[in-house]
Amino acid sequence: MKLTVIGCGYLGATHAAAMAELGHEVLGMDTDPDKVAALNAGRAPFFERGLDELLTKHTASGKLRFTTSSAEAAAFADLHFIGVGTPQKPGEMAYDLTHLFAATRQLAPHLTRPAVIVGKCTVPVGTAPQVIGILREFAPAGDQVEVCWNPEFLRESHAVEDTLHPDRIVLGFTGENTRAETMIRHAYGKIIKSGTPVIVTDLATAELVKSAANAFLATKISFINAMAEVCETSGADIQPLAEALGHDPRIGRRGMRPGLGFGGGCLPKDIRGFMARAGELGADQALNFLREVDSINTHRHERMLDLTREQLNGVIKSKRITVWGAAFKPDTDDIRDSPALAVAQALHQAGASVTVSDPKALDNARKIHPQLDYAEDPIKAAEGAELLLHLTEWPEFTRIDPADLATRVAVPRVIDGRGTLNRARWQAAGWTHRALGRP
Numbered sequence: 509m510k511l512t513v514i515g516c517g518y519l520g521a522t523h524a525a526a527m528a529e530l531g532h533e534v535l536g537m538d539t540d541p542d543k544v545a546a547l548n549a550g551r552a553p554f555f556e557r558g559l560d561e562l563l564t565k566h567t568a569s570g571k572l573r574f575t576t577s578s579a580e581a582a583a584f585a586d587l588h589f590i591g592v593g594t595p596q597k598p599g600e601m602a603y604d605l606t607h608l609f610a611a612t613r614q615l616a617p618h619l620t621r622p623a624v625i626v627g628k629c630t631v632p633v634g635t636a637p638q639v640i641g642i643l644r645e646f647a648p649a650g651d652q653v654e655v656c657w658n659p660e661f662l663r664e665s666h667a668v669e670d671t672l673h674p675d676r677i678v679l680g681f682t683g684e685n686t687r688a689e690t691m692i693r694h695a696y697g698k699i700i701k702s703g704t705p706v707i708v709t710d711l712a713t714a715e716l717v718k719s720a721a722n723a724f725l726a727t728k729i730s731f732i733n734a735m736a737e738v739c740e741t742s743g744a745d746i747q748p749l750a751e752a753l754g755h756d757p758r759i760g761r762r763g764m765r766p767g768l769g770f771g772g773g774c775l776p777k778d779i780r781g782f783m784a785r786a787g788e789l790g791a792d793q794a795l796n797f798l799r800e801v802d803s804i805n806t807h808r809h810e811r812m813l814d815l816t817r818e819q820l821n822g823v824i825k826s827k828r829i830t831v832w833g834a835a836f837k838p839d840t841d842d843i844r845d846s847p848a849l850a851v852a853q854a855l856h857q858a859g860a861s862v863t864v865s866d867p868k869a870l871d872n873a874r875k876i877h878p879q880l881d882y883a884e885d886p887i888k889a890a891e892g893a894e895l896l897l898h899l900t901e902w903p904e905f906t907r908i909d910p911a912d913l914a915t916r917v918a919v920p921r922v923i924d925g926r927g928t929l930n931r932a933r934w935q936a937a938g939w940t941h942r943a944l945g946r947p
């Protein structure tokens with residue numbers, strides 16, 4: 509099949525490469541010429557394991573190409589996936605849908621043949637009818653342009669795998685036609701044949717599934733972090749507690765790792781955008797608990813700062829602190845809403861001398877926080893440190909020998925914000941070890 513993917517960020521670039529891997533002819537479209545040039549050269553403008561290999565393979569095979577032209581996209585195919593970003597509006601809880609509406613508006617005048625537009629981005633419920641409104645106003649093909657909502661559930665750091673092997677495919681339609689469904693089922697043919705469940709529903713439900721899924725995931729993380737707070741005040745240990753809960757299949761272990769909380773470009777803004785939309789719909793009461801989920805999450809940063817102060821005998825000013833981690837989670841260079849950087853920045857503001865190390869995210873961190881010090885090598889970053897904070901659980905950090913590291917730091921003192929450093933090993937190597945949620 510021929511298809512396009514409009515918007516080539518984390519979602520779109522991965523979707524385009526994955527669609528080529530499934531055997532389709534794909535044209536990716538993005539307004540940023542630098543991004544398009546990098547993608548055409550087989551390089552993603554961000555780090556995502558396995559993606560460069562797919563981009564290289566399919567730009568070379570001729571199955572995948574990128575352009576900045578909406579006209580070219582409209583001429584190329586009749587199936588268009590839209591994967592542009594829907595960030596949080598600055599200073600507000602609501603989504604900024606500017607990119608989505610602009611992309612639709614740019615494509616619409618070129619839609620002279622029957623076409624199917626598939627929305628993949630995360631949006632507040634009720635957005636698809638606005639997209640349809642723009643298409644009706646500006647697309648020459650009129651109501652021959654059909655719209656489907658098909659939310660994406662990929663996780664950064666597992667994006668390729670999640671796109672090629674999703675847990676489920678959700679398709680929302682207006683209910684007026686079946687042409688769109690036939691085309692999309694064809695596009696996902698290989699995935700569907702492999703047994704992936706397909707849920708066909710209306711537009712609003714499809715939009716809402718994504719909001720509900722991310723709200724649930726965020727709630728699960730804040731739940732276990734709330735338990736960690738209770739552990740901290742009662743002398744209990746969150747690690748065996750989480751393990752014990754996880755053995756109940758109704759609760760499950762996945763997505764319930766306690767620690768510094770959730771960040772990234774999705775969960776924080778999605779729960780806020782969901783609350784904002786519920787408020788507009790008069791259903792704010794139903795989502796009041798998400799305010800608590802958000803506040804438990806940010807409270808983890810404060811708790812980390814308290815522990816830091818406590819370990820430094822009440823004085824943060826002028827202390828040499830090393831932070832391991834800048835990315836919002838391991839295996840990505842994404843620093844959006846990164847809990848690690850929020851803590852590093854707060855310590856800098858409190859007068860500490862902070863050096864941050866991260867295997868992939870330092871370039872991005874430098875651009876946003878030029879005031880912090882950075883070191884590629886986590887061991888060099890820790891030289892002379894009076895306190896080490898482990899804030900993003902990269903496997904690179906857990907592999908470091910604490911005995912060797914103890915000889916490099918000024919004081920062998922560590923706070924584990926992610927619970928993945930082996931406490932017994934670090935203590936045996938002479939470290940004072942503290943961890944969120946542990947006695």
Ligand code: UGA
Pocket residue numbers: 630660661662663664665722725729762763764765766767768769770771772773774775778836837838
């Ligand atoms: C999240 C969802 O997991 C995806 O299903 C969804 O498609 C995506 O948002 C999206 O809306 O596009 P992602 O933001 O890539 O994916 O990352 P997650 O793996 O969910 O992690 C989010 C944050 O929660 C990270 O900061 C991570 O460290 C933290 N986390 C995750 C925990 O603190 N504990 C956990 O058990 C899991």
